Amino acid sequence: xxxxxxxxxxxxxxxxxxxxxxxxxxxxxxxxxxxxxxxxxxxxxxxxxxxxxxxxxxxxxxxxxxxxxxxxxxxxxxxxxxxxxxxxxxxxxxxxxxxxxxxxxxxxxxxxxxxxxxxxxxxxxxxxxxxxxxxxxxxxxxxxxxxxxxxxxxxxxxxxxxxxxxxxxxxxxxxxxxxxxxxxxxxxxxxxxxxxxxxxxxxxxxxxxxxxxxxxxxxxxxxxxxxxxxxxxxxxxxxxxxxxxxxxxxxxxxxxxxxxxxxxxxxxxxxxxxxxxxxxxxxxxxxxxxxxxxxxxxxxxxxxxxxxxxxxxxxxxxxxxxxxxxxxxxxxxxxxxxxxxxxxxxxxx
Amino acid sequence: xxxxxxxxxxxxxxxxxxxxxxxxxxxxxxxxxxxxxxxxxxxxxxxxxxxxxxxxxxxxxxxxxxxxxxxxxxxxxxxxxxxxxxxxxxxxxxxxxxxxxxxxxxxxxxxxxxxxxxxxxxxxxxxxxxxxxxxxxxxxxxxxxxxxxxxxxxxxxxxxxxxxxxxxxxxxxxxxxxxxxxxxxxxxxxxxxxxxxxxxxxxxxxxxxxxxxxxxxxxxxxxxxxxxxxxxxxxxxxxxxxxxxxxxxxxxxxxxxxxxxxxxxxxxxxxxxxxxxxxxxxxxxxxxxxxxxxxxxxxxxxxxxxxxxxxxxxxxxxxxxxxxxxxxxxxxxxxxxxxxxxxxxxxxxxxxxxxxxxxxxxxxxxxxxxxxxxxxxxxxxxxxxxxxxxxxxxxxxxxxxxxxxxxxxxxxxxxxxxxxxxxxxxxxxxxxxxxxxxxxxxxxxxxxxxxxxxxxxxxxxxxxxxxxxxxxxxxxxxxxxxxxxxxxxxxxxxxxxxxxxxxxxxxxxxxxxxxxxxxxxxxxxxxxxxxxxxxxx
Numbered sequence: 001x002x003x004x005x006x007x008x009x010x011x012x013x014x015x016x017x018x019x020x021x022x023x024x025x026x027x028x029x030x031x032x033x034x035x036x037x038x039x040x041x042x043x044x045x046x047x048x049x050x051x052x053x054x055x056x057x058x059x060x061x062x063x064x065x066x067x068x069x070x071x072x073x074x075x076x077x078x079x080x081x082x083x084x085x086x087x088x089x090x091x092x093x094x095x096x097x098x099x100x101x102x103x104x105x106x107x108x109x110x111x112x113x114x115x116x117x118x119x120x121x122x123x124x125x126x127x128x129x130x131x132x133x134x135x136x137x138x139x140x141x142x143x144x145x146x147x148x149x150x151x152x153x154x155x156x157x158x159x160x161x162x163x164x165x166x167x168x169x170x171x172x173x174x175x176x177x178x179x180x181x182x183x184x185x186x187x188x189x190x191x192x193x194x195x196x197x198x199x200x201x202x203x204x205x206x207x208x209x210x211x212x213x214x215x216x217x218x219x220x221x222x223x224x225x226x227x228x229x230x231x232x233x234x235x236x237x238x239x240x241x242x243x244x245x246x247x248x249x250x251x252x253x254x255x256x257x258x259x260x261x262x263x264x265x266x267x268x269x270x271x272x273x274x275x276x277x278x279x280x281x282x283x284x285x286x287x288x289x290x291x292x293x294x295x296x297x298x299x300x301x302x303x304x305x306x307x308x309x310x311x312x313x314x315x316x317x318x319x320x321x322x323x324x325x326x327x328x329x330x331x332x333x334x335x336x337x338x339x340x341x342x343x344x345x346x347x348x349x
Numbered sequence: 350x351x352x353x354x355x356x357x358x359x360x361x362x363x364x365x366x367x368x369x370x371x372x373x374x375x376x377x378x379x380x381x382x383x384x385x386x387x388x389x390x391x392x393x394x395x396x397x398x399x400x401x402x403x404x405x406x407x408x409x410x411x412x413x414x415x416x417x418x419x420x421x422x423x424x425x426x427x428x429x430x431x432x433x434x435x436x437x438x439x440x441x442x443x444x445x446x447x448x449x450x451x452x453x454x455x456x457x458x459x460x461x462x463x464x465x466x467x468x469x470x471x472x473x474x475x476x477x478x479x480x481x482x483x484x485x486x487x488x489x490x491x492x493x494x495x496x497x498x499x500x501x502x503x504x505x506x507x508x509x510x511x512x513x514x515x516x517x518x519x520x521x522x523x524x525x526x527x528x529x530x531x532x533x534x535x536x537x538x539x540x541x542x543x544x545x546x547x548x549x550x551x552x553x554x555x556x557x558x559x560x561x562x563x564x565x566x567x568x569x570x571x572x573x574x575x576x577x578x579x580x581x582x583x584x585x586x587x588x589x590x591x592x593x594x595x596x597x598x599x600x601x602x603x604x605x606x607x608x609x610x611x612x613x614x615x616x617x618x619x620x621x622x623x624x625x626x627x628x629x630x631x632x633x634x635x636x637x638x639x640x641x642x643x644x645x646x647x648x649x650x651x652x653x654x655x656x657x658x659x660x661x662x663x664x665x666x667x668x669x670x671x672x673x674x675x676x677x678x679x680x681x682x683x684x685x686x687x688x689x690x691x692x693x694x695x696x697x698x699x700x701x702x703x704x705x706x707x708x709x710x711x712x713x714x715x716x717x718x719x720x721x722x723x724x725x726x727x728x729x730x731x732x733x734x735x736x737x738x739x740x741x742x743x744x745x746x747x748x749x750x751x752x753x754x755x756x757x758x759x760x761x762x763x764x765x766x767x768x769x770x771x772x773x774x775x776x777x778x779x780x781x782x783x784x785x786x787x788x789x790x791x792x793x794x795x796x797x798x799x800x801x802x803x804x805x806x807x808x809x810x811x812x813x814x815x816x817x818x819x820x821x822x823x824x825x826x827x828x829x830x831x832x833x834x835x836x837x838x839x840x841x842x843x844x845x846x847x848x849x850x851x852x853x854x855x856x857x858x859x860x861x862x863x864x865x866x867x868x869x870x871x872x873x874x875x876x877x878x879x880x881x882x883x884x885x886x
Contacts, residue, residue: 236451240407244444245518246435246469255465256454334456335502 034327038320045316046105046309050098053305101309110310115302120310123295128314131291133206134283135276138213143269145214146221147258153226154233155250166226169219177216181286184208198288209287213280217272224268228261229253259333266333270319270326278315353420354526354558355381355404360417362396362403362582373399375582376417381526381575386552386559388573388590390566390605392815393786396582398447401530401562405444406434422525440470443519443557445529445548449512449536453503459514460499463487466521486517489554490547508679509540513547520551527552528560533568537678537842538886545572564815566609567617570594578602608817620884624848624872635852639702640804640836641667641690646699648685648860659685661860662699667853669803672830672837674851674868676844676883682860687806687840691725692716704803721751724797728809730789734781740767740792741777747799766795769832770825787818791825798829807839811846823850844883848872856880 104111110120146169153165188208189197195207232238233253242252281293292311299307331337362374374396381387391397402408404419406426418425421442426434438444446452453462460483467479474482487495490513503511512532519527529548533541549572552559563569569576570590577587578601586599597603618626648660659682667673677683688694689701692708701708704722711719724747727733734743741763748759764774770791781789790810797805810826811819827850830837839851847854848868855865856877864877875881 236446236448237454239409240444240446241452241454241515241518242465243407243435244405244438244442244446245466246437246439247465248432248435251469256457259456260454336455336504 031324031328034324038324041320042313042316043102046101046313047098049309049312050101053308054094105313110313111306113299113304113307115299115304115307120307123307124292124310124314127290127292127295130289131277131280131293134209134213134280134289134291135273137206137210138217139273139276141210141214142217142221142272145218146225146265149218149222150225150229151253153222154229155253169222169226172215172219173223177212178282178286180212180215181209181283184212185286198286205287205289209283209289213276213283217276220268220272221265224264225261228264229257232257232261262333263330266326266329270322273322274315274319277318352383353380354383354422355379355560356418356420357400357404358418358420360400360403360419361415362399362408363413363415364409365411365413373412373582374403377579377582377584379577379584379587381558381560383525383558384556385574386549386561386572387575387577388561388563388569389577389579390563390569391579392564392605392817394581395579397562397564397579398530399582400579401444401528401560404528404560405438405442406431407444439466439524440522441524441526443522443524443527445512445515445519445527445532447531447534449508449515452515453511455503457502458499459501459503459506463499463514463518463521466518470522472522482521483517486521486551487514489550490514490517491543491550507540508536509543512536512540512544516544516547516551520555520557523555524557526558526560528562530562531564532561534564539678539882541568542886566594566605566816570617578605604817608820620844620848620886621872623845624868635668636670638669639666640669640704641665641673641838642700642702643686643690644700644702646686646689646696646701648682648689648694648697658682658860660689660696663857663860663862664699665855665862665865667804667836667838669836670830670834671852672839672850674839674841674847674854675857676841676847676854677857678842680859681857683840683842683857684808686857687725687808687838690838691723691806692719721800722802723804723806724800724802725806725808726790726793726797726810729813730786730793731781731813733793734789736781739778739780740772743781743792744777744795744799747796751800753800762799766799769798769829770795785818786814787822790814790818790822794822794826794829798833801833802835804836804838807837807841809841810839812841812843819846826850844872844886856883 101111108121110124112119113123149165149169153162153169156162156165185197185208188194196202196205197208198205238252238256242256243249247255277292278296280291281297283289284291284294292314295307296311298304299311357377357379359376359378360374361372361376364371364373377396377400379389379400389397389400399408399412403412403414404421408414414427417427419427421437426437429437453459463483463486464479467474467482472479483499484495487498492498492510492513498506498514503514506514512535516529516532519529527548532548533544536544545568548559548561551557561569561573573590575588576590576593578585578593578599580599580601585601586593586597593602594606597606643663643665646660646663647658649656649658651657661682663682663686665673665675675683675686685694689696690703690708692703692711696709703719706715706719708716708719738746741760744763744766745759748754748762753759754762763777767774767776772788772791772795776784776788781792784792790813794810807826811822814822823846826837829835837850839847841847851868853866854868854871855862856871856879857863858879864871864875864880871880872884875884
């Protein structure tokens with residue numbers, strides 16, 4: 001080119017190119033901003049649940065008296081409810097209780113159960129491994145499975161195969177989880193006798209609940225991936241530029257579309273992690289397992305405020321951490337977000 | 350024409366659209382001579398893009414080829430399976446897409462996207478040799494510093510730069526044939542010229558044949574050796590450009606040429622030449638009464654380094670009853686200026702007077718009253734009309750909003766407005782999708798005129814329309830102006846449009862007005878180098 005005048009275009013390349021180090025710097029800026037945000041979210045979640053729980057009718061003392069297994073056969077009429085309340089700190093003013101709770105948070109002390117006096121951290125430590133194993137394993141399986149299903153629904157030449165593959169995830173997510181759980185128990189445990197129907201101890205007891213949850217996660221992931229992959233395939237770079245270079249449909253999908261279609265997947269992934277940690281109570285009941293979900297339901301029933309609050313804090317931390325990871329994932333995947341994050345920082349500083 | 354690299358014979362292309370089959374190309378036969386540039390021209394719906402996509406087999410999923418043959422280098426490539434056809438793409442046939450913004454993957458670097466062509470073509474070159482070739486190719490398409498480009502992402506580059514990258518990609522495997530589908534229609538004129546120049550540069554260097562799809566006759570005339578005129582899926586006329594444009598045989602070609610004032614007797618006139626030839630009669634003297642006055646207006650978006658200056662000391666005056674044209678390319682600040690006049694953006698400094706009122710000091714209520722007297726017609730007739738309303742609803746909407754008259758009076762007004770914009774009264778019950786682009790723009794004009802404004806801001810009113818339709822809409826606007834004594838504030842990137850309709854012109858660039866005066870002054874006696882460059886297109 002001899003006489004190119006770039007006069008009409010914005011001053012070209014006025015910012016330096018994007019080497020690896022800038023990527024790291026941009027990402028660490030995002031992380032720093034997120035950490036402050038995370039602390040605020042956890043604090044807000046704790047406070048909101050504290051005051052909401054406070055307005056609930058009844059308290060743990062009354063709930064405890066109502067059950068003979070916690071009070072034993074002692075003569076209830078002799079009991080001074082206020083003394084009991086004093087013991088567990090329920091007669092302090094609302095604000096004192098609130099500040100004590102917050103101070104405990106900073107020490108890593110979540111208090112002890114109002115029902116059985118056990119430290120909340122101990123209760124959590126008992127329930128968490130079961131839940132983590134279930135959630136972790138099912139997530140690990142559902143991600144590749146979800147991508148596979150989504151590729152099956154967009155890649156094959158045959159429209160029939162594609163439509164069928166796209167139908168499977170929608171059908172699966174619309175079935176109730178407990179029903180699938182019971183079906184699995186009936187099929188693989190009672191009829192075929194391959195796996196135990198429940199329990200929390202053995203590794204083989206994990207197979208069926210993990211399968212149910214992994215398939216559900218895969219179906220959810222596949223649903224968002226299918227729609228975003230279809231959108232990406234319709235864009236000019238995927239429908240014209242790449243094929244014009246000689247790319248096959250699968251190549252285009254794999255090298256161009258998957259990454260760009262992963263943004264909505266990331267958002268759903270974050271939600272799914274939260275669901276798995278807090279909302280697996282149905283699966284825990286069906287497969288008679290112990291875990292976070294079950295602990296939550298039991299303590300809400302017993303108005304065990306300290307345990308419920310402890311659970312809220314733990315789940316808030318999980319949500320916040322997962323969302324942070326999702327945000328970092330976004331900025332790693334999308335160069336446009338990196339730049340935007342860094343320019344807004346520059347403008348505000 | 351013996352040595353044809355590409356010969357299309359009786360090609361028919363159809364699109365399935367809910368149970369019905371539309372024929373986009375009907376038994377089209379063309380020949381593309383080797384080593385030349387062949388332009389395929391036609392208006393929207395003529396099938397020119399379909400033809401381009403059919404040749405490289407990139408038709409949308411609902412497209413089908415029931416009949417015909419495409420002989421490339423003597424082989425009917427339609428007989429190849431999709432898989433067997435794939436190796437032709439990139440290596441033997443290159444493609445430059447229409448929209449540079451959407452045609453590069455936003456999450457991969459420029460370097461990766463350039464290298465990909467070599468990988469997909471199974472190039473025998475070593476990575477170092479590929480790198481070397483890419484840098485040379487980038488220099489060939491006009492990048493002076495290609496090394497820094499490779500680690501950048503598409504969003505960091507302007508549209509013109511992206512299109513030149515796409516040109517480099519199309520030519521990277523030295524294909525014998527490159528098809529460019531409206532490669533400049535999404536770009537500013539001067540940037541588009543750079544892109545075309547880069548295509549020519551690459552073509553001569555690598556001895557390729559180019560097929561150029563375009564709606565722009567001046568562009569075809571300047572850049573092509575041969576021309577094929579398509580009309581509604583049929584070839585109207587084909588031959589060497591000079592012959593076809595000098596002595597068009599087909600009625601449609603003659604109509605196309607007549608609508609483009611720029612091409613006459615087989616050659617392209619400059620805007621000034623076309624303007625000088627144009628007989629406009631004696632223009633009425635401009636009113637001394639000023640409808641719009643901007644004085645030293647500044648407008649900035651964002652702050653710090655990330656901010657951009659959209660208007661920098663913009664001063665202008667629009668005499669009442671005349672047409673003022675604000676000309677500029679994208680990013681020049683012309684749209685911001687129109688939004689400031691409409692009160693949609695507030696100026697950071699300076700005064701904005703519209704119809705004697707200081708827009709900056711108006712309260713919400715007063716601004717609303719002023720809006721009654723200042724209406725706007727937007728660029729895209731496809732997006733600015735609510736698809737769910739009938740024309741009666743669309744045109745009547747401002748009447749309802751400002752509660753003008755009784756329902757029967759409003760209905761009568763809608764009928765009157767339809768007549769004013771020369772649409773049949775029966776169209777009142779139709780919906781926008783039943784109308785052509787030109788008809789939709791008439792509806793947008795009718796809506797703007799519904800509450801009898803004194804000033805109409807026309808934001809690129811014809812740039813989305815075909816040339817023949819552009820002329821009709823501009824004529825209509827002129828007639829309405831004479832009838833109602835309106836003041837037009839015309840925002841456009843196209844000096845050719847200005848030449849036809851405006852009495853006074855300002856040329857804007859990077860937030861500043863670089864030239865201002867009567868149309869005669871600006872077009873025939875331009876002083877600013879940028880204005881001259883725009884006029885030389």
